[in-house]
Amino acid sequence: MSGAEIKVDEFTPTLVAIAARLTDMSPVFQDIGEYLIDSTKQRFTEGTAPDGTAWVPKSQATIDAYRSREAKGGNAKIDFRPLFGASGSLSSNILYEAVEDGVQWGSNMVYAAVQHFGAAAGELGVTSSTDKNGRPYTVASPWGDIPARPFIGISDTDRETILADLSEWIKDGS
Numbered sequence: 001m002s003g004a005e006i007k008v009d010e011f012t013p014t015l016v017a018i019a020a021r022l023t024d025m026s027p028v029f030q031d032i033g034e035y036l037i038d039s040t041k042q043r044f045t046e047g048t049a050p051d052g053t054a055w056v057p058k059s060q061a062t063i064d065a066y067r068s069r070e071a072k073g074g075n076a077k078i079d080f081r082p083l084f085g086a087s088g089s090l091s092s093n094i095l096y097e098a099v100e101d102g103v104q105w106g107s108n109m110v111y112a113a114v115q116h117f118g119a120a121a122g123e124l125g126v127t128s129s130t131d132k133n134g135r136p137y138t139v140a141s142p143w144g145d146i147p148a149r150p151f152i153g154i155s156d157t158d159r160e161t162i163l164a165d166l167s168e169w170i171k172d173g174s
Helices: 009-022 026-046 059-070 112-117 156-172
Strands: 094-099 104-105 126-130 136-140
Touching: 009 156, 026 094, 026 104, 026 156
Parallel strands: none
Antiparallel strands: 094 104, 126 136
16 A cells, blocks of 8 residues: 555644634624625615515505605605615614624614514504693504515525635635
């Protein structure tokens, strides 16, 4: 039998360096977090879910509510795109946190989950109060059905990019 003799001692420094890099992968996860923010914000521009399906358009009731507020001089510019309200807060508040062994990203807006997963009218409860004239009123939350419009997730392109970033980082650390 022909062969070659390999001594583990020859590889120890390289294996130790690889192990050290794999215990704290936060640098590559920071890069991936930045990428995921950009990719998620691009979904708002395109109006699509991570799987490429188009978001359900705004309902006529929502458009009418914006028009009513606008007519009353309120701060309610009408943006007909799904998930774009008067403030644009949801699309601009996409954040990430990278740690040694992963990255999380999403939105810190209180209504982000409802917009992402959807909700049935009244599913979040009912609020009772009085108006400025002392008259009682009750409001269901949400006041109408909100269809799911997923914006957080990994598309096929995202997956390929993340795998390429990880491979490159493991290979040469850049």
